[in-house]
Amino acid sequence: MLFLYCVLLVSCLVMLVAGIVEQRRHYANLDRIPHRVLVNGIRGKSSITRLCAGALRGGGLRTVAKTTGTAARFIHPDATEEPVYRKFGIANVVEQIGIVRRAAAYRPDALVMECMAVMPALQEINQSKLIQSTIGVLCNVREDHVAEMGPTLDDIGRSLSRSMPHGGICVTAEKERFHVLQKEADARDCKLVYADPDTVSDEELRGFSWFTFKENVAIALTVAELLGVDRETALQGMYDAPPDPGVLSVERYVAPGGKRVRFANVFAANDPESTLMNINQLLDLGAVDRPLNVVINCRPDRVERNGQMGQIVPDLMPEKVFVIGHPAKSAIDAIPAEWRSRAVDLGGDQRDGEEFMHELLGHLGEQSSLVAIGNIHGQGEILLEHLAELPGFEDEPAPEPVRPARTQQPQYAPHLDPYADLTAAQEARYAQPPVPRQYVRQQPPGEATQYRQPTDHQPQYPQADYHQPPYPGPRQHPPLEQPWPGQPQPHAPQPYPPQPHQPHSHDPQSHDPQWYDPHWYDPQQHYPGEPR
Known part of the structure; x- marks a missing residue:
């Protein structure tokens, strides 16, 4: 007996020393x-x-x-x-x-x-x-x-x-x-x-x-x-940073029969306040929409939490409430009486996963959202495994808004036709063929012979002596022929009186008007490039 006490004492001392060493x-x-x-x-x-x-x-x-x-x-x-x-x-x-x-x-x-x-x-x-x-x-x-x-x-x-x-x-x-x-x-x-x-x-x-x-x-x-x-x-x-495996997420699955299901894993938020906050956030963001269906997973060691999940059903306003796990009665009894008819008991934790999944998906519509709340352990893990085997789908991109057809607006205001008010006689008068172009020799008194190229539609008249009084005044011209719309506008003639002869400059930079006038030519004056 003393030996056993000694063994016990030595063992305690060894554990104490080991504990002190481990602590340090x-x-x-x-x-x-x-x-x-x-x-x-x-x-x-x-x-x-x-x-x-x-x-x-x-x-x-x-x-x-x-x-x-x-x-x-x-x-x-x-x-x-x-x-x-x-x-x-x-x-x-x-x-x-x-x-x-x-x-x-x-x-x-x-x-x-x-x-x-x-x-x-x-x-x-x-x-x-x-x-x-x-x-x-x-x-x-x-x-x-x-x-x-x-x-x-x-x-x-x-x-x-x-x-x-x-x-x-x-x-x-x-x-x-x-x-x-x-x-x-x-x-x-x-x-x-x-x-x-x-x-x-x-x-x-x-x-x-x-x-x-x-x-x-x-x-x-x-x-x-x-x-x-x-x-x-x-x-x-x-x-x-990588997210946590239990982070709030939304997956998209295609159930048998072509049903499209949006599934939100809210198992991690297993208290009533956090659960409501998470689901409301998903609804506000459009990650899930209505009709909304809820899955409550029950655990025997969390009976109080099962009842809390059932009490928040009126706040979620679901179309169906599916109860899995055990004891399902702890969640169903906590649902208010007016919402209890929407609860579907899927048979407890003894039912095979394929059976309750087939029944659950059968209650869903063509376009549904499914939210899982409560506890993940137990049948909640089986639910996630069977959903992961379903094929997924991607959301179709939103169609672009149809814009009304734009009418072609004129870039400029319409031009006014200045000849719209002409009478038929006036139009016939202005429709005469133009006078052929010809060269007319003009020689004012006391000046050298000069040549001038008249413009079109300009008849020639006897030249008056502008150097002898009385001065006949400025040259008068008949009205010019008006062109039709779309035809080039002819240049109007510029009347000018003959000027007395002045010595001509050969400087190209000279400002002598006769140097730049193509209608004047002095045969007695030598021009650059001309043979003498």
Whole structure:
């Protein structure tokens, strides 16, 4: 008997020494990581973890991250990831020790961890012993896990506050219970920073290839700013970050019979407030439309949550409510009486997946939207597997709006016809054939013989002596013949009196009018290029 006591004592001493060694080694690994971010809250922890890691990675910080949500992932500094191995598939907070050891091997600048504890005592141990975060994130306070955290939202807020770092910084987007979180932060000498979702514009939100919320983006931007990463760089890093497997998404499937179904996976938002917010966002964006059908997946260990999903059916206004999983009665009984006739029980968790899928798709119309809420585990995973086997389809591009035909407008105002009011006699008068072109010799008195080329339609008259009084006055010409529309306009003759002879200049730059007049020619004057 004494031997057994000695063995027990030695075993306890060995375990104590091993525990001390492991604790010191763990603290040494934590010291190798300058910045440690612990993300806690009710909804959106996995998405915020990925957004924070992407923002810091985009800012040039070597960052390691680990998520716990729908599918636990270890994210390497190059954004590649791998599933977290769990013995027997059971999650345990002790796995955080191994995650910190793997992360420290990279010598990172930052570590972003999602809190995986639900019990308030475990949340405090996760912060004070396992992570010792320098920056805490408390994304929101929603009605969930009321059995572990408390029956009211204030109690849930106090329970989540146990993950706040003592003497550190905590970032939150919770507005309704901010006063409760502020009291808890003051008790821990923690600086509480509010991340305002209104600072995130719609244009910045459109840069993501998946659906996310302004609250999540605002928190990630605030964390990046605390670690010295500017806004534009942080946003680009978040755009490049891979989304979480449980992120809000919409897929398009072609069901048997040519039915087109838009399917929205809202399993990750498993509290009533988040579920309604996600579905309303999808409806506002046009990702899903009506007629809207809802699938509620029930779990035996989440009976209270099953009832919460049934209570929000009037807010969703669905055409059909399909209930899968067990116990289906917990969700159907919670549906208000006026909506209960739309509920369809697909047979519980013992029914084969192909059977309930065939019945479910048979109730849908030619163009329907299907939204899955509740819990993903159990028949929810079977639902996703069978839908993934269906062929997909792409939305047809919207037709271009038909524009009315444009009438051809004249570029210029119509010209007026100046001859529209002529009488027939006047038109006959002006229709005479033109006078042939001829050369007429003109020799004013006392001047050398000159030749002038008259223009068309100009009759010749005896020349008057303009140098002897009385002066006969300017030469009078009869009216010119008017051309028909479309014919070239003849040049009107320019009357001029003969001028006395002046010495002619041979300079081409001379301003002598006789040099430029082609109708004057002096036979006694030598011109350039003419033989003497």
